[in-house]
Every structure is written in structure tokens, then in C-alpha cells.
Amino acid sequence: MIEAENLQKHFNDPKTKQVKRAVDGVSFATKPGEIFGLLGANGAGKTTTIRMLATILEPTGGKGTVNGYDIQTEGAKVRASIGYLTGTAALYERLTAREMLRYFGELFGMEPSYREARIETLAETLEMHEFLDRRCDKLSTGQRQRTSIARSVLHEPPVLFFDEPTSGLDIMAARTVVRFIRRSRQEGKTILFSTHIMSEVEALCDRVAVVHDGKIVATGTLAELRDRTGGTTFEQVFLRLIDEPEN
Numbered sequence: 001m002i003e004a005e006n007l008q009k010h011f012n013d014p015k016t017k018q019v020k021r022a023v024d025g026v027s028f029a030t031k032p033g034e035i036f037g038l039l040g041a042n043g044a045g046k047t048t049t050i051r052m053l054a055t056i057l058e059p060t061g062g063k064g065t066v067n068g069y070d071i072q073t074e075g076a077k078v079r080a081s082i083g084y085l086t087g088t089a090a091l092y093e094r095l096t097a098r099e100m101l102r103y104f105g106e107l108f109g110m111e112p113s114y115r116e117a118r119i120e121t122l123a124e125t126l127e128m129h130e131f132l133d134r135r136c137d138k139l140s141t142g143q144r145q146r147t148s149i150a151r152s153v154l155h156e157p158p159v160l161f162f163d164e165p166t167s168g169l170d171i172m173a174a175r176t177v178v179r180f181i182r183r184s185r186q187e188g189k190t191i192l193f194s195t196h197i198m199s200e201v202e203a204l205c206d207r208v209a210v211v212h213d214g215k216i217v218a219t220g221t222l223a224e225l226r227d228r229t230g231g232t233t234f235e236q237v238f239l240r241l242i243d244e245p246e247n
Contacts, residue, residue, distance in 0.1 A: 001159055001190035002030040002053060007062035009048050022048045024214035025062070030192065030207075035185055037201050038194040039238060040211035046194040049211070050163050053192070054084055067159050080108070083152035083160045085177075087167030090148075093137035097128060097147045100136060101154055108155040115154070122150040126180070142173035149180055160184055163194045178203065198234045212242040 009023040023045045030036040038046045051057040053064050055075040064071040067081035091100055098119065105115035123129050126146045131139055139147065145165075153160065162181060166174035181204055184191060195201060201208055202222060209219045218225060218241045222234065231237035 001032050001067060002028075002036070002192055003063075003065045004028050004049065004053065005063040007049060007052055007064055008060045009045075009052060009057060010060045021214050023052070023059075026211070026214070026216055027062075028209050028216060028219060030190055032190055033185065033188045034206040035181065035191045035193050035204050037205035037208040038192065038211055039196070039198075039201050039205075039208050041196055041242075044211040045214040046211050047163055050084075050161050050192060050194055053078075054082060054161055055079055080155070081157055081159050083155075083157040085149060085152045085160070085162050085165050087164045087169065091136040091139075091144060091151075094135065096133050096135050097139065097143075097150075098132045100147060101150055104151050105154055110155060118154055118156070119150075122154065125183075126150055126176070141170060142176060145169060145173045146176060149177070153184070158189060160189050160191045161194075162191060164196070165193075166195075166197065166200065198238065202234050210238060210241045217241050 005027050007023055007026045008021070011020045011022055013020050026045065026049050028036070038049065040046050048057065052059045053066055053071055055071050055078050059072070066078045069077040069081060071078055095103065101119045101122070102115065105118070110118070123132050126149060128146055128150065131143050136144065136147065165177045169177065178200065181191060181193065193204060205222065207219065207221050208225065209216045210225070218228065220228070225237050225241065229237045229240040231240055
């Protein structure tokens with residue numbers, strides 16, 4: 001469902017006049033219906049990788065496909081196949097939650113009757129009815145995130161990108177996100193999940209790629225990575241894996 005082959009993204013640093021290799025030859029492939037985690041510290045290259053796969057950034061080199069579509073030549077089809085959620089629930093504050101969803105439904109080209117049915121379904125699933133007709137600037141953090149989740153999956157995409165989706169959220173809002181990710185896997189969605197939070201990896205991910213300095217240093221199930229490093233906690237596993245290239 002998602003394939004990256006030697007993906008690269010380089011930026012020119014105007015201060016140092018040097019090239020920054022934000023992503024430096026990342027390769028991985030996800031299986032249908034799994035949660036595949038990108039685990040790494042802030043600045044490791046996780047977000048840049050996801051943005052290339054979502055066609056927000058153009059790769060410097062390498063290839064990628066999402067739902068069978070090439071990220072460089074079939075961008076519109078890739079975007080129609082994905083839902084993208086970050087930890088920043090940027091909403092149009094003058095619109096109500098319902099108006100936000102209707103607006104994005106129109107952008108997705110959804111038929112009005114289908115769009116309205118989806119809004120009702122998501123409002124029920126995410127417990128949005130109490131604030132569905134409230135302006136977004138009046139919503140709490142958790143309510144804003146639920147609205148953002150609904151917006152991301154309104155068109156029922158087969159592939160979901162979750163980029164640090166619980167960053168900055170309180171415990172209740174974060175729990176809503178985690179529950180929704182689990183539900184999405186049960187529905188057969190393929191999920192690319194970026195995080196630096198070890199407990200989320202242990203709770204959610206079927207397989208993990210550990211990202212460090214723009215490179216993938218290890219890929220496998222949690223059990224495989226524990227066996228490889230001898231770590232008991234996943235924090236130990238992570239620290240030993242990112243130390244391996246230096247040692």
C-alpha cells in the first residue's frame with residue numbers, strides 16, 4: 001500500500017552554504033491493513049518522509065508509491081487515496097465543525113447525499129454531535145482534534161498518514177486519537193504512523209522503522225527489535241539501535 005525506495009530530500013542551508021540531507025535514502029514497504037510506525041527523535045526525517053509520500057514535498061531522489069500510484073507522476077490520485085492527520089488541528093475558525101466537513105467534502109468531490117451521510121456517521125463515531133454546529137474557534141483541544149480526524153477520513157481513504165498526531169494534546173484528546181487509529185486498522189486501513197513516543201509504538205504498531213539522521217537504521221516487529229538489541233523496554237531498544245551505526 002505504501003512503498004518508499006531510496007527516498008531522499010536535500011535542502012540548501014543559506015547560513016552554512018551546505019546541503020542538509022533531511023532524508024537520506026529511506027526505503028520501506030507497508031502491508032495492507034497494518035500500522036507501520038516511523039519512530040525517531042524530532043528532526044530525524046519522519047515528517048519530511050511523510051510529506052514526500054503525501055506529495056506535499058517533491059523528492060530530491062528516489063521513488064515512492066501510495067495505493068499503487070506514483071507520488072511524482074500521479075499526485076492527484078495519491079492525494080485522493082490518503083487521509084493526513086497531524087498534531088496541529090488547523091481549522092477555519094469562523095466555520096462550524098459541520099461546515100468544515102461540508103467544505104472538505106466538496107473539495108473531495110463527494111456527492112452531497114453521500115457527504116451528509118458520512119458526516120453523520122463520523123459525528124456518531126467520534127461523539128461530535130454536541131459541538132457539530134459550534135464554530136471551530138469555540139472548540140476545546142479535544143473537539144478540534146476530533147473535527148480534524150473527521151476531516152481527514154471523510155472521503156474514506158484506504159491509506160492514512162498520522163504525523164505526530166498526539167503532539168501537544170492532553171491525555172483525553174490523545175486517547176481519542178489512539179482509539180481512532182485502532183478502529184481504522186480494524187476497518188482494514190493501512191496506516192503510516194510517525195511518533196517519538198515509545199508507549200504509542202508499543203500500543204499501536206505492527207511493525208516499526210527506526211529513523212535516525214534521515215536514515216532507517218532498523219525495521220521489524222517490536223519482538224524482532226527487542227531480540228536484536230536485548231532491550232527490555234522499547235526505550236532501551238530505540239537507544240541501542242540509534243547507537244549501532246556509531247559503534
